[in-house]
Amino acid sequence: MPATPERTEPVPVGGAAPGGPAGARILVSILNWNGLADTLACLACLDPVACRGQGVACVVLDNGSTQDEASALRAAHPAVEVLRGETNLGFAGGQNQLLRLGLERGFDSVLVLNNDAQIGLADILRLQACLDDDPGLAGVAPCMYSDAAFSHSVVFDAWIDWRDLSSVRPAQPGRTMPANALPLLLGTAPLLRCEALRRVGLFDERYFAYFEDNDLSARLAAAGLRVRYCEDARFVHRHRLLPALSAGALYLFARNAWMFWREHTPAAWRRGLRRRLLGRELLQLAELMSHGAGPERVQAFVDGCWDGWRGRSGAPPARPRSPAWWRGLARLAPYRLGKWLS
Template sequence: MPLKRVAIIVIHLHGFEVTHHCLLSLQASGCTDFDVVLVDNGSSDGSGEQLEAAHPEAVVLRSEVNTGFTGGNNLGLVYALEQGYEMVLLLNNDTYVANGFLNLLVRYLDTHPETAAVQPKIYFHHDPQLLWSAGSYYNQVLGFTYTRGLNKKDQPAFQQPCAVDWISGCAMLIRTSVLRRTGLFAPNMFLYFEDVDLSFRLRKLGYRLAYVPASAIYHIAGASGKKEGQKNTVQPFVYYYNLRNRIWMLKKYSAWYLLPTVVLANGAYIFALMGYFLLRGRTPKFRAVLRAMKDGIKGQIQDPSGVSYLRVAAPHEEAGLA
């Protein structure tokens, strides 16, 4: 058994500074009952070696290829389960944590045995008064996931703990005992909606998910999906995974009697997006949406039990959407 109760899993892919400052914020958080598990998810720029040298406190795991958010976290989760940690915190590398954040999350799980996983209040890093997430919910009638408080200033309604429908993988503290029951992330999802799928599987087993606003972190948000040197340019593969996995989620979790409204609402959204890309001459993104629709309709979310967590190549790389 490890000496610490919590393994904090941080996924890294290229670039030193962002992940470095995330790990520094963990060191300065005033929390001590954790080990850092840093997963170098196929970096080819030497930044993984730099981080290992700069942070000897971290356990470093390596994948030879980019296995996505799902594969990278699964690699860390397998390690945490094998080592016997009581809880794992999935934490995006483009986050900075507030003092005492982890202690508050652990305390909530300790005092609420019916709860499988919790998330902190998440602010934008560029504006620490602006919310990125105050809990996440799902509209079954329309088939839309949404995040409460997004782009809003903090207010009393966001300052009370409450149950949520799903928890963002940006910062999710989860009991390892429940992961042994539900399985890890679905490997073929790669990126986006994998946290919704895991959350829904947890709730299907009867567990509760909760938002703990006393705990806070700050998120840069979206750094991995933008081209280097072009802060506001979202890459085509972001639309591919987001839309393909959205379709897979709807196929898996939509009640049959709600299919008419779900299909109508999501179809309108997707076709509006395609029209926008056509009008703006953004052909690569238009092609990404078309491929997402095709793969979403013919594919499905993989059962995570008994599946290898490493891939040879990511689907968007095979399709030239990188």
């Protein structure tokens, strides 16, 4: 596994004692970064007090928020262990801090939960039951819905299609994954077996955010470990399509795609990989522009594509900048160029 940035310990700011209640098996791991309202709603749905009674401990890392949101979280949920980090380590780096806690404290599994997602205790226990019933499973994820009434499903399964360089995410049950595809465990709410993490390692911090779940899924598969989705477990998440992402997210999405597909695409599908990747990203740029994305967001995606081509990784630069000739070429006719290259 690639080297990761130097570890920086988060600072406890109160709340539940480290390690959770005696006999806790599951650690719920949540990052907060300038998202206090979302994190409070996430914790309210979890009901940390009820969780403790069922062997589930909750920990939140405030991942370098600009304000002191850790104190507000502690005050609202004293049953939750709250840590404070001074620097934004990204999703990968921040979650790795909490995954290490799970490994060091002897938990059986860790639920990596987005702070803008909501899941109840009963669904967490259903996920753990899946792991208990199948020792060969490294991880399991709930089905994703976009509303609290669970009337609109978003993701029932997921896999990586090497031929199309895409992530396939069926919104309804019944679609069969192709034999040559790779099972994909999305990073929004997976329950990961700690023993599997000891074997393959944690999230690759070079990604910072976006595609780190693709990378972990690929490493689990390479180690002969299986993952799946549990149709009996559900959660709610505001799933955002590409045109809805922020400029910072678009930069990372475009950049990190290059690293993932370069490192993990099997030999049978590598022919013309750089050309196909460039074509795919130009088509995505055309989609952004057709949805009225402003200059800042278009520029961020173009810069991310350039930095991905050049092999850059880690925390995003404060002001990414691609050459003027590339910015002009990418914006000229991205759909036609993308179709031609693809």
